[in-house]
Amino acid sequence: MSFSLAIVGRPNVGKSTLFNRLVGKRLALVDDQPGVTRDLREGAARLGDLRFTVIDTAGLEEATDESLQGRMRKLTERAVDMADICLFMIDARVGVTPTDEVLAEILRKRAKHVILAANKGEGSAADSGVLEAYGLGLGEPIRLSAEHGEGLNDLYAQLMPLADAYEERAEEEAPEVDVDVGEEDDDSPRPITRARPLQIAVVGRPNAGKSTLINQIMGEERLLTGPEAGITRDAISVQIDWAGPDGVAVPMRIFDTAGMRKKAKVQEKLEKLSVSDGLRAVKFAEVVVVLLDAAIPFEQQDLRIADLAEREGRAVVIAVNKWDIEDDKQEKLKMLREEFTRLLPQLRGAPLVTVSAKTGKGLDRLHTAIMKAQEVWNRRVSTAQLNRWLSGMLEQHPPPAPQGKRIKLRYMTQAKTRPPGFVVMCSHPDKMPESYSRYLVNSLREDFDMPGTPIRLYMRGQSDKNPYKGRRKTNAGALTKHLGKRPTNK
Numbered sequence: 001m002s003f004s005l006a007i008v009g010r011p012n013v014g015k016s017t018l019f020n021r022l023v024g025k026r027l028a029l030v031d032d033q034p035g036v037t038r039d040l041r042e043g044a045a046r047l048g049d050l051r052f053t054v055i056d057t058a059g060l061e062e063a064t065d066e067s068l069q070g071r072m073r074k075l076t077e078r079a080v081d082m083a084d085i086c087l088f089m090i091d092a093r094v095g096v097t098p099t100d101e102v103l104a105e106i107l108r109k110r111a112k113h114v115i116l117a118a119n120k121g122e123g124s125a126a127d128s129g130v131l132e133a134y135g136l137g138l139g140e141p142i143r144l145s146a147e148h149g150e151g152l153n154d155l156y157a158q159l160m161p162l163a164d165a166y167e168e169r170a171e172e173e174a175p176e177v178d179v180d181v182g183e184e185d186d187d188s189p190r191p192i193t194r195a196r197p198l199q200i201a202v203v204g205r206p207n208a209g210k211s212t213l214i215n216q217i218m219g220e221e222r223l224l225t226g227p228e229a230g231i232t233r234d235a236i237s238v239q240i241d242w243a244g245p246d247g248v249a250v251p252m253r254i255f256d257t258a259g260m261r262k263k264a265k266v267q268e269k270l271e272k273l274s275v276s277d278g279l280r281a282v283k284f285a286e287v288v289v290v291l292l293d294a295a296i297p298f299e300q301q302d303l304r305i306a307d308l309a310e311r312e313g314r315a316v317v318i319a320v321n322k323w324d325i326e327d328d329k330q331e332k333l334k335m336l337r338e339e340f341t342r343l344l345p346q347l348r349g350a351p352l353v354t355v356s357a358k359t360g361k362g363l364d365r366l367h368t369a370i371m372k373a374q375e376v377w378n379r380r381v382s383t384a385q386l387n388r389w390l391s392g393m394l395e396q397h398p399p400p401a402p403q404g405k406r407i408k409l410r411y412m413t414q415a416k417t418r419p420p421g422f423v424v425m426c427s428h429p430d431k432m433p434e435s436y437s438r439y440l441v442n443s444l445r446e447d448f449d450m451p452g453t454p455i456r457l458y459m460r461g462q463s464d465k466n467p468y469k470g471r472r473k474t475n476a477g478a479l480t481k482h483l484g485k486r487p488t489n490k
Contacts, residue, residue, distance in 0.1 A: 003166040004053040004054075008088055008103070009089035013059070013089045014119040022043070050163055077110065087114075088138060092126035108138070178416050198287065199253050216360045294354070298340070316373065316454075377453050379453070381414050381448050383412070386413060386414065399432065411424070419455060421455075430461075
């Protein structure tokens with residue numbers, strides 16, 4: 001899905017009808033009565049060769065209080081903020097209403113891109129309404145009939161260039177991962193610049209203090225915070241030159257993500273959208289900071305989030321927030337380290353730092369941990385070092401011989417960085433026990449100082465056949481043919 005499209009407008013202009021047509025299913029309720037849609041509905045849309053996420057929203061009304069209509073409006077406004085493109089629909093038969101004019105003003109201020117559509121545009125009765133739509137100042141309206149599928153070609157023509165731009169942006173922002181390396185490559189990671197800043201995602205459960213932490217790093221109240229859990233709905237990125245304890249400012253793009261709850265608890269449509277946005281932020285990050293609440297660390301959802309970051313191959317830093325309100329800090333830190341080692345063995349040695357997002361204490365330690373994690377994620381080990389190390393490992397602890405077949409480990413090299421990936425050429429790779437691969441990975445971490453980063457180890461088969469086998473016979477046969485048959489002694 002290259003972009004998201006939110007369909008917005010007054011109640012009963014045909015938003016859900018168009019939503020159903022784009023997703024190819026009757027997912028949204030449709031009725032002549034206005035106000036049927038109350039929350040957000042998300043679907044996978046297809047239009048020609050375009051694939052995108054479409055969001056059906058509640059009808060925008062002028063209510064701003066805490067009534068049902070007011071709360072529905074707040075949800076829809078949030079969808080406008082989150083979506084890459086807004087499709088603003090009016091009813092061409094009714095024409096432009098005062099409410100449409102108010103909504104057009106809201107969209108001009110809040111939306112990234114707005115496409116104007118005059119729906120119910122079939123027949124001459126809609127002509128005057130289509131002409132009135134020009135007066136909203138949102139460009140040329142698309143004449144649509146969501147019910148009959150008319151005007152979708154014009155919608156495609158408007159979406160196509162925007163889709164290309166979003167695809168280019170995604171390619172530019174996507175971190176370089178699984179980078180192939182060769183013997184001639186140097187050991188240094190890619191330079192961090194303003195154009196290509198270090199990308200960091202701050203993830204965790206709701207109310208762990210993610211937005212507060214980023215505000216503290218920024219030195220200003222950039223993100224909305226509060227005591228209520230789940231204020232942040234979408235992944236918001238901010239850019240900063242963050243200076244560490246050495247005073248060197250590092251260009252970074254930091255993603256603040258929505259709190260990720262257990263799947264069973266994610267009922268609200270908006271929250272489902274937010275969680276998928278947070279998962280996307282993990283994929284766009286180079287370093288993932290998993291923020292825990294010191295009062296309730298390492299809950300099941302925390303472990304799932306950390307495991308997701310490891311499976312995506314990202315460098316991971318564990319940060320424990322609200323440390324300022326802890327009483328017995330030494331005892332709690334000891335307990336946290338033990339729990340971390342026991343519950344997340346796949347991230348063994350990853351940095352665990354304590355911070356207070358409220359007071360700013362521990363931010364220098366967090367900066368140092370992030371830079372160290374990024375450096376290890378880029379770590380490069382020469383083939384000569386690896387093979388000397390492998391010989392030592394085999395002497396200490398040779399691989400087992402399953403079903404009496406001895407596994408020979410012949411050669412090892414590093415094939416990738418970001419994260420480090422190693423290839424071992426061996427006989428019978430399919431019979432290599434998982435426990436022995438784990439032993440090699442843990443030893444690699446320890447001996448080459450690669451704590452916490454995901455390490456990929458691939459076993460590749462190498463034939464046991466002697467490459468010279470049969471060549472001597474052929475040569476001997478050719479020699480006999482050349483000299484003629486030897487006389488036999490009787």
